Amino acid sequence: MAAPLDELEILIRARYPILYVLSWEEDRVITALAEVAEKRGKQLYVWASTTGFCKHPAVEGDTSTKDALQALRFVLKSSDPALFVLKDFDPYLTNPEVIRGVRDLSHALKTSYKTAVILSPVLKIPTHLEKDVTVEDFPLPGMKELSELLTNIIRSVQSRPDVKVETDPETREKIVKAALGLTCSEAENVFAKALVLDRQLDLGDVQTIINEKQQIIRKSGILEFHPAQEQFADIGGLSLLKEWLHKRQNAFAERARDFGLPQPK
Numbered sequence: 426m427a428a429p430l431d432e433l434e435i436l437i438r439a440r441y442p443i444l445y446v447l448s449w450e451e452d453r454v455i456t457a458l459a460e461v462a463e464k465r466g467k468q469l470y471v472w473a474s475t476t477g478f479c480k481h482p483a484v485e486g487d488t489s490t491k492d493a494l495q496a497l498r499f500v501l502k503s504s505d506p507a508l509f510v511l512k513d514f515d516p517y518l519t520n521p522e523v524i525r526g527v528r529d530l531s532h533a534l535k536t537s538y539k540t541a542v543i544l545s546p547v548l549k550i551p552t553h554l555e556k557d558v559t560v561e562d563f564p565l566p567g568m569k570e571l572s573e574l575l576t577n578i579i580r581s582v583q584s585r586p587d588v589k590v591e592t593d594p595e596t597r598e599k600i601v602k603a604a605l606g607l608t609c610s611e612a613e614n615v616f617a618k619a620l621v622l623d624r625q626l627d628l629g630d631v632q633t634i635i636n637e638k639q640q641i642i643r644k645s646g647i648l649e650f651h652p653a654q655e656q657f658a659d660i661g662g663l664s665l666l667k668e669w670l671h672k673r674q675n676a677f678a679e680r681a682r683d684f685g686l687p688q689p690k
Contacts, residue, residue, distance in 0.1 A: 432561060434461045437508065441559045442534035442541065443527065448563035449546040450608050451512060455481065457563075458508055458542065467538070468507035472496050478509070493517040497526040506538035515549040524553050531557040566609050571601045574609060578616045598678060603634040611641065 436444055448454050455471060459481055462469040469481040476486030478499050490499045493514065500509045517523045530541060531554075543558070550558055566574070575597070600619075604612045615637040622633060642649070657667055676689045 430457045430460065433457065434464070436559060436561065437461055437465065437540050440535060440538075440540070442531045443543065443558045444540065445543045445545070445548070445550065445558045445560045446563050447546065447548055447560065448544065450563070450565075450610070451544060453566075453609055454544055454563050455510060458510060462508050466506065468505045469510070470499075470503075470507055471510045471512065472499075472514075473512045481510075493520070493523050494526055497523070497530050500539065500541055501530055501533055503539065508540050508542060510542045510544055512544050514543045515545045515547055518549055518551055518554065524551055527554055528557055565606060566612070568601055568605070570609065571604050571607075571612055572597075574612055575601060575604075575616055578613065578620070582620060594680070595678070598680075599631055600634065603631045606638065607634075607641070611637065 433444070433446070446454055455469075459469050461467075462481075470478050471481050472478045472490065473486070474491055474493075476484070477488050477490035478496060479486035487499070490496050496511065496514075503509075518527070534541060548560065550560070600616075604615065607615065615634050618637070619633045660667075673689050676686055
């Protein structure tokens with residue numbers, strides 16, 4: 426399976442006219458698209474209803490394009506080979522004129538070197554556009570990205586004498602694994618919170634990260650978080666399984682993957 430960045434580049438090279446990228450992480454997606462744009466010799470324009478279109482990485486936009494229909498016309502009239510990112514454009518897809526504009530744009534872009542990218546955390550595609558829009562999920566950061574994020578945070582505070590940031594590989598791995606499922610922004614916040622709370626990074630910070638996940642789940646209003654508090658001693662029997670897990674516990678670590686061992690089943 427292609428990585429998210431590779432998949433986006435493939436779709437852009439194949440001239441898919443309109444992509445719908447699902448993600449909460451606007452900065453991370455735009456950074457990825459900027460890489461694709463640079464690699465393919467394209468410009469990158471970013472639109473928001475508050476600024477209109479601006480050429481990335483500029484922050485001041487063309488206010489005449491703040492209107493959704495004007496934004497579509499801007500993409501249509503532009504002569505640049507470019508990627509056009511439309512942030513939070515999904516609420517406008519209930520307007521019949523905007524729907525018609527997107528369909529017209531889709532047909533026009535098929536023979537151009539331009540791609541429109543709707544970027545939103547919410548998937549809302551009206552029936553009229555189902556055949557014109559390609560949906561692409563942009564997954565949350567994995568172990569590698571979170572580990573790099575933790576490294577950057579440690580570097581930013583390691584000169585402070587009141588903060589202890591030396592962690593052994595096993596502790597570091599458990600902290601990073603606990604952060605899986607968070608966005609880069611959420612992970613950065615909780616790593617910083619752990620340092621503020623006890624001026625160090627240790628196994629106790631795994632619980633801090635889990636508590637942060639509990640808050641995130643509560644905000645959804647759908648799921649409830651129940652922490653696992655049971656220990657092996659609370660489970661009766663299953664002595665052979667317990668013995669096997671004890672023997673194989675190191676095989677669940679990332680260093681076992683690096684060594685070439687498969688995940689225990």
